[in-house]
Amino acid sequence: MLTLKYFSLKARGEVPRLILKAGGVSFNNVTYDFIARPPNHPKIAEKVAQYKEMPADFNGRQWLEDKSKYPFSQLPVLENVAEIDGAPFPQSRAIVRYCARLAKLEGSDEATLIR
Numbered sequence: 001m002l003t004l005k006y007f008s009l010k011a012r013g014e015v016p017r018l019i020l021k022a023g024g025v026s027f028n029n030v031t032y033d034f035i036a037r038p039p040n041h042p043k044i045a046e047k048v049a050q051y052k053e054m055p056a057d058f059n060g061r062q063w064l065e066d067k068s069k070y071p072f073s074q075l076p077v078l079e080n081v082a083e084i085d086g087a088p089f090p091q092s093r094a095i096v097r098y099c100a101r102l103a104k105l106e107g108s109d110e111a112t113l114i115r
């Protein structure tokens with residue numbers, strides 16, 4: 001099944017989650033705990049603190065172990081994308097466009113696609 005991997009944050013994960021949900025596309029929502037990582041900027045620490053209650057599938061230590069397996073060592077990635085042989089598919093904006101196509105929410109005319 002299509003799998004979206006991101007942290008237990010909205011940030012770059014929430015738009016593809018919402019699009020897939022709105023379009024009725026089944027997917028696994030897999031999350032790593034971002035809070036367990038030492039925040040390197042006070043403003044980021046402040047933002048991350050808002051998400052303390054959001055449960056994660058894996059802890060931050062696991063992320064540090066796994067990150068080199070992902071393209072650019074970053075999330076989000078989509079996995080089990082039929083068209084690309086299941087290789088992890090990175091880059092949030094490309095993921096959003098792909099999810100919108102799957103969900104049939106991309107729009108059909110050029111003016112909508114550009115926006």
Ligand SMILES: N[C@@H](CCC(=O)N[C@@H](CS)C(=O)NCC(=O)O)C(=O)O
Nearest residue numbers: 011012073074075076090091092093
């Ligand atoms: N250009 C990438 C940026 C992805 C990115 O910056 N991801 C951050 C979280 S928002 C990340 O995975 N950081 C890894 C880390 O800090 O270990 C995209 O748009 O998807």
